Amino acid sequence: MGIFSKLFGALKKTKASLSEKLRVLFSKNKLGNEFYEELEEILISADVSVTTAEEIVERVKSQAIAEKLKDGDYVTNVLKTTLIQMLEESEVEPPAYPCVIMLVGVNGVGKTTTVGKLAHHFLKQGKTVTVAAADTFRAAASEQLAIWAERAKVRIVKHEEGSDPSAVIFDAVSSVKAKKTDVLIIDTAGRLHVKENLMNELRKMDRVVTREFPEADFLKLLVLDATTGQNAVSQARVFDEAVELDGIVLTKLDGTAKGGFVFSLSSELSLPVLFAGVGEKMDDLEYFNSKDFVDGIL
Ligand SMILES: Nc1nc2c(ncn2[C@@H]2O[C@H](COP(=O)(O)OP(=O)(O)OP(=O)(O)O)[C@@H](O)[C@H]2O)c(=O)[nH]1
Numbered sequence: 001m002g003i004f005s006k007l008f009g010a011l012k013k014t015k016a017s018l019s020e021k022l023r024v025l026f027s028k029n030k031l032g033n034e035f036y037e038e039l040e041e042i043l044i045s046a047d048v049s050v051t052t053a054e055e056i057v058e059r060v061k062s063q064a065i066a067e068k069l070k071d072g073d074y075v076t077n078v079l080k081t082t083l084i085q086m087l088e089e090s091e092v093e094p095p096a097y098p099c100v101i102m103l104v105g106v107n108g109v110g111k112t113t114t115v116g117k118l119a120h121h122f123l124k125q126g127k128t129v130t131v132a133a134a135d136t137f138r139a140a141a142s143e144q145l146a147i148w149a150e151r152a153k154v155r156i157v158k159h160e161e162g163s164d165p166s167a168v169i170f171d172a173v174s175s176v177k178a179k180k181t182d183v184l185i186i187d188t189a190g191r192l193h194v195k196e197n198l199m200n201e202l203r204k205m206d207r208v209v210t211r212e213f214p215e216a217d218f219l220k221l222l223v224l225d226a227t228t229g230q231n232a233v234s235q236a237r238v239f240d241e242a243v244e245l246d247g248i249v250l251t252k253l254d255g256t257a258k259g260g261f262v263f264s265l266s267s268e269l270s271l272p273v274l275f276a277g278v279g280e281k282m283d284d285l286e287y288f289n290s291k292d293f294v295d296g297i298l
Pocket residue numbers: 105106107108109110111112113114135138141188189190191251252253254255276277278279280284
């Protein structure tokens with residue numbers, strides 16, 4: 001199986017719904033206001049926000065004018081290039097080592113599963129990995145992570161249920177520094193982004209890593225369920241305000257018909273997607289590639 005074939009497979013649903021609508025639109029010969037209005041509507045129906053859809057259409061339109069395009073057919077390519085560029089504008093460098101990756105997000109989006117997948121991913125690259133069970137809130141959360149740690153064959157740092165998550169992180173950081181581990185991945189409890197006390201707890205965890213391990217490359221990634229739709233952007237905005245996110249892990253891409261909010265994350269919040277989850281198994285995680293994603297949906 002090719003590297004991106006899982007992602008392509010996962011994006012089939014998005015592609016099916018988008019490409020049919022676009023095919024009908026592009027088969028119209030005249031490029032006029034009506035054409036661009038319809039294009040905007042199609043983008044919005046794929047969960048691109050209104051602001052971003054307007055921006056995409058503006059960019060496509062000026063490109064089409066610059067290239068003196070008359071045919072709807074050629075606009076497909078312009079649209080593709082525009083979308084790829086938009087995603088590439090927010091891309092970041094791969095992490096330097098040692099690195100700390102803290103996964104945050106609302107309940108049930110796939111944080112713990114992603115910790116397991118990421119541990120496996122870095123181990124395959126020959127890195128040493130430790131995971132930290134900083135979800136001390138939900139009963140059995142650390143056991144769930146312990147199962148993933150065992151599967152991936154990595155070390156886990158955990159405390160008992162109900163203890164302070166920042167203390168777990170403090171211990172994990174000390175241990176990783178002592179052992180010169182390359183990657184520390186932190187699982188956190190699911191929290192509603194509207195609960196201020198939980199967001200404060202997250203800020204505290206953020207401060208512990210920054211203070212205790214300044215030499216590490218620290219990535220705070222928001223895990224987003226791809227089936228969430230446009231609400232994903234407002235979730236991202238609140239988490240970003242709390243802890244200054246570095247990027248996104250998009251999960252459950254295998255279950256969505258719409259992935260358009262990815263463009264809004266990039267254009268409105270400058271947040272790149274770094275990894276994509278395409279299933280429930282340890283191997284079901286891929287580096288997100290902007291070109292492949294756009295090829296997959298158009
Ligand atoms: N299909 C699919 N399912 C996924 C993916 N990632 C996670 N899941 C499933 O989503 C469910 C929730 O996953 P968890 O990893 O427990 O989510 P969480 O964010 O840690 O949940 P809380 O700790 O309760 O907030 C599980 O049933 C996972 O198997 C994915 O990429 N694709």
